[in-house]
Amino acid sequence: MTGTEPGNEAGTEAGTAGARSADRLTSVLRPVRAGNGFEEALEQILQVVRLGLVPAGGRLPAERELAERLGISRVTLREVLKVLQDQGLIESRRGRYGGTFVLPRTDAGGEDELRRRVAAVDIEDVLRFREVLEVGAAGLCAAHGLGGAGADRLREALDRTRDAPLGEYRRLDTLFHLTVAELCGSPSLAARYAGVRASVNELLDCIPLLVRNLEHSQRQHTALVEAVLDGDADGAREIMREHCAGTAALLRGFLT
Template identity: 45%
Template sequence: MTTGEGAAALRADAGPDAGADLAAEVLRPVRGLHAFEACVEQLGTAVRLGLYPRGSLLPAERELAERMGVSRATLREAIAALRAAGVVQTRRGRGGGTVVVQRPTLPQRTSAAQRAARRSAWLDVLDFRRIVEPGAAALAASRDLTETQRQRLRTAHAAVVSAAQPATHRQADSRFHLTVASLTGSPHTIEAVTAVQAGLHEMLSAIPVLPTNIDHSDAQHARIAAAVLEGDGPRARRAMEEHCDDTAALLRGLLD
């Protein structure tokens, strides 16, 4: 069976309007600076909850973009992320569209209880990160940093920006966050951020690399570094909160 035939068979099984009414209530205008991550979260969650069952078609791009209050370009980037994660397929031409082909899941060798426990643990990491890392950024900004410390942060940020490979970028990303934590001079803070980054790395390794998200992340890193170097604690906290929120939205959309 070809990809197109398989998608057609799935659509026939699912029915044309499965979950459409409820999905219309769940999908809503996104808010925040980065609509891409919010779109991925909403669409991924809608698929995971069965509002768009396996084999069903997503609504047309124009309808989804209007419903979610985003440009069609942003919506296409979000759908591309879901496609890269193996959640949907896109068919061109007459009768085409974006078809849900599977739910994002953990490996099938794990039981439902194990998957639920893993998801619960991951969500807890995201909640803990939202508490710890913004506080670490604000505390780092409040310190009287030496020139050596300031250069360490600049170097860590430059390494993220210049990383060419996905694996290299993720490692540089973690080092940047750990560098911010190290500037606090607080062993407990450094320990907490290290634990958060370990859990985050596991989650990020389970989703595809998304260039749009990396661009957003790099821009946020620049704002965090600038706020810390300028000694602006409230601004450093806000920048890190925004960064944590966008990453969490992406992961909630793509992880099951």
């Protein structure tokens, strides 16, 4: 029998489309930073899908190639792909013409509603302002030092986020970050932060809760508290900057 078997035409065409798009991926897929590997890898592959660099029905590069391009392990990559599969954006197929394929979008009003919810928000402005305030607050807490009561408040806020039910995590996470802002010694900064955090939470409510991201955030919270209580201002600022960057990567990936 010559030519392409009818049952394999879709797989062959999808594979060809994936090959044609490979050169266009260079501008999007790049090695991620070690601190936020999962979040930044997810952001980049979401960009590939949402920008249509691999069209619906097209095949993403093989796992080995994706992992090498992103500079992450195959284990981390599979966790990223699992998130995208759970969101109905891709599917994995086995067999000779298998691989990871981009699924057609089924809007049903969801995407339009999402656009309406974020249309009035300047996402980049919110994320940058949030980073300035949070990094500054963390540095001030560490530089000025926390008394016994302040240190206890910070530890208690951290403890409440540990083993929190999934549905409660974002609320307790918000309270932890508000505590850092309130303890920095600047009521003006704390008030501004409360406002920007409300905007951040509206954006976070538009994206799924990802267990891998929450576990990573919790490790960063713990490191931040240790740096603050040790009086390590530079360390506290750097940890908070990296923490904000991880959240920003997820929000940009899902919402922009």
